[in-house]
Amino acid sequence: MTAFKTLSVAMLKGFVRDKATLFFTFLFPLMFLIIFGLLLRDAGEDRTKIALVGDGSVVSALRESGALEFESYDDENAAVRKVQDGDLPAALIVRGQRIDLRFAQSDQVRSATVVGIVNGFVDRANLAATGQPPTFTFTAEKVEDATLKPIQYLTPGILSWGVAVSAVFGSALTLVSWRRKQVLRRIRLAPISTTSVLSSRILVSAGVALVQGVTFIGVASLPVFGLRLSGAWWLAIPLLLLGTIAFFALGMLVGAFAKTEEAASAAANIVVLPMAFLSGTFFPVDQAPAWLQAVSKAFPLRHMNDGMLDVLVRGKGIEALAVPAAVLVGFSLVVGFLASRVFKWEE
Amino acid sequence: MTEERSAVVVRDIRKSYGELKAVDGVSFTVAEGEFFGILGPNGAGKTTTLEIVEGLREPDSGEVVLLGESPWPRNVKLLPRIGVQLQATSFFDKLTAKEQLQTFGALYGVSAGTAADMLELVGLADKANEQENKLSGGQRQRLSIACALVHDPDIVFLDEPTAALDPQARRNLWDVLRAIKERGKTIVYTTHYLDEAEILCDRVAIMDKGRVLALDRPAVLVRGLDAPTHVTLQKGLLSAVDASALDGVDEAHEDEVSLTLSTRRPAPVLSALAERGALDGLQVRTATLEDVFLDLTGREYRA
Numbered sequence A: 001m002t003a004f005k006t007l008s009v010a011m012l013k014g015f016v017r018d019k020a021t022l023f024f025t026f027l028f029p030l031m032f033l034i035i036f037g038l039l040l041r042d043a044g045e046d047r048t049k050i051a052l053v054g055d056g057s058v059v060s061a062l063r064e065s066g067a068l069e070f071e072s073y074d075d076e077n078a079a080v081r082k083v084q085d086g087d088l089p090a091a092l093i094v095r096g097q098r099i100d101l102r103f104a105q106s107d108q109v110r111s112a113t114v115v116g117i118v119n120g121f122v123d124r125a126n127l128a129a130t131g132q133p134p135t136f137t138f139t140a141e142k143v144e145d146a147t148l149k150p151i152q153y154l155t156p157g158i159l160s161w162g163v164a165v166s167a168v169f170g171s172a173l174t175l176v177s178w179r180r181k182q183v184l185r186r187i188r189l190a191p192i193s194t195t196s197v198l199s200s201r202i203l204v205s206a207g208v209a210l211v212q213g214v215t216f217i218g219v220a221s222l223p224v225f226g227l228r229l230s231g232a233w234w235l236a237i238p239l240l241l242l243g244t245i246a247f248f249a250l251g252m253l254v255g256a257f258a259k260t261e262e263a264a265s266a267a268a269n270i271v272v273l274p275m276a277f278l279s280g281t282f283f284p285v286d287q288a289p290a291w292l293q294a295v296s297k298a299f300p301l302r303h304m305n306d307g308m309l310d311v312l313v314r315g316k317g318i319e320a321l322a323v324p325a326a327v328l329v330g331f332s333l334v335v336g337f338l339a340s341r342v343f344k345w346e347e
Numbered sequence B: 001m002t003e004e005r006s007a008v009v010v011r012d013i014r015k016s017y018g019e020l021k022a023v024d025g026v027s028f029t030v031a032e033g034e035f036f037g038i039l040g041p042n043g044a045g046k047t048t049t050l051e052i053v054e055g056l057r058e059p060d061s062g063e064v065v066l067l068g069e070s071p072w073p074r075n076v077k078l079l080p081r082i083g084v085q086l087q088a089t090s091f092f093d094k095l096t097a098k099e100q101l102q103t104f105g106a107l108y109g110v111s112a113g114t115a116a117d118m119l120e121l122v123g124l125a126d127k128a129n130e131q132e133n134k135l136s137g138g139q140r141q142r143l144s145i146a147c148a149l150v151h152d153p154d155i156v157f158l159d160e161p162t163a164a165l166d167p168q169a170r171r172n173l174w175d176v177l178r179a180i181k182e183r184g185k186t187i188v189y190t191t192h193y194l195d196e197a198e199i200l201c202d203r204v205a206i207m208d209k210g211r212v213l214a215l216d217r218p219a220v221l222v223r224g225l226d227a228p229t230h231v232t233l234q235k236g237l238l239s240a241v242d243a244s245a246l247d248g249v250d251e252a253h254e255d256e257v258s259l260t261l262s263t264r265r266p267a268p269v270l271s272a273l274a275e276r277g278a279l280d281g282l283q284v285r286t287a288t289l290e291d292v293f294l295d296l297t298g299r300e301y302r303a
């Protein structure tokens, strides 16, 4: 057990002291998260903003519902001018009990929405004022639909990709470097099982994946980006670990064929990059053409990504892990077996 | 030397790579506590031989008994008793000298404290917290040897530990090797420096082209040559004619700066020179293993 611990610590130190690895593990994916997060921040923003003059109980109720956004003006003329200029679809003018809505006639769809919303709130306020119980009861509840705000799909996507990159590169480069420097042969001459050595290295990768998860989700949750996690987000942890093992196995396979670190790096990129693009790392894959979606189903990263989306932002429960977990475990077994077949102790 | 007391017994091992016979029928034994050298130029088959004995390679034929066991296939029972330094210095990435030792120690279940103590033996205590890639060539070699010794093995295999070192670093390393021998370890090491092996080894096997050409104590090999001793003096102390008349001198030869006498009986020659007070600039050069190599192969020794 102490051997396992010492080995894990040694490998962790080796990892932490390698600046290039740290960059590609943490900063590089974070750069994507930040750049895309900022670029796409306002896309998918679908609440309508209208001008507002005055205040009152109807306005508070509207505000609380979040159905509309307001831009306040002191002066009625200024508010109406905004509508005339086409900057805002409507202006709500509240003077005591009197509520006026002025809307632009050009944008009929949005105007109708605004009129409908405001009308509804005024009616409800009127009913409440009579003190009568309502004849019909009406409740509305939000449904999280498939369309997500960019940060909601970017975070799970970039997290899956970052974990995959770090696990593939981590295992491939370690393997090649150890073979080239004859550390593998040296280990073979020690009375320790290959499993101990391998599992201590996987443990390091798994720890790194968890830190990546915390970091990326932490940054995405900052107010600028506004990621909102859903209920069972912690189900991402088993998914991170399974993903680490699957991509670690892939790295072992790449490392078995590569002779030098440079070759291993290039090969790992060739494997990981296309997979990342086709698996929904940077855009939601359900917007891609059907054939592409079908192709992407062949990649373990696609399934890891789907699982991440489901548990992190779609509010799904443990049942959402079934397919991704099965795919990742299957992939690990098959690829791990292949890697063990082609594994070489020396050059 | 009986075989039960032998740390290593090698019988007629062979290994070919395609057409090339890297090891072509090598046999030798190494006694417990012995410092045994495998010498020869590059490509002689030293590494291949050593790695077959360590159990890293399978011989095509022949037999190896290492501490009473067969090292091939990988023999886990044997591994804690042998320490190996490979020809390439193998270290983990980005670890300090102390951490390298502790990590290699961990592979053998050695505690971190014990592992760190090895730095003392190889004179690297002050480099404990230096990263391995910042060490000099000699320091790296010493660290590599310490890593081979970290689990206190009975027998140590060192593959060209002194290659590519400057003279001072080589001498420092000799002290380390002697200290290891003093701890009662059996040492099997390869080198292409014949002069070094002559100084360090109890016995040597001289290899060339996959075969052992000679195997004995260095002094015995050299004596067996029956080569003359060369005595060199400053020029002008004695004429070449007078010198060749001295008892025991076979031949005298003079150049611009010195007079060189060849003799097979150096004792009377030296006393005759002393009587005449003609000892200025005296140098005595006896035959070396390089002469043995020349004698065996008919060609000059080139590492």
Ligand SMILES: Nc1ncnc2c1ncn2[C@@H]1O[C@H](COP(=O)(O)OP(=O)(O)O)[C@@H](O)[C@H]1O
Residues within 6 Å of the ligand: B017, B020, B021, B022, B040, B041, B042, B043, B044, B045, B046, B047, B048, B049
């Ligand atoms: N794995 C290998 N494949 C092919 N040839 C090899 C291999 N290992 C060693 N050789 C060849 O075998 C010969 C002996 O090599 P080696 O034992 O390394 O010699 P030394 O250690 O004395 O320099 C050399 O000609 C070398 O090129």
Ligand SMILES: [Mg+2]
Residues within 6 Å of the ligand: B046, B047, B048, B087, B159, B160
């Ligand atoms: Mg060699």
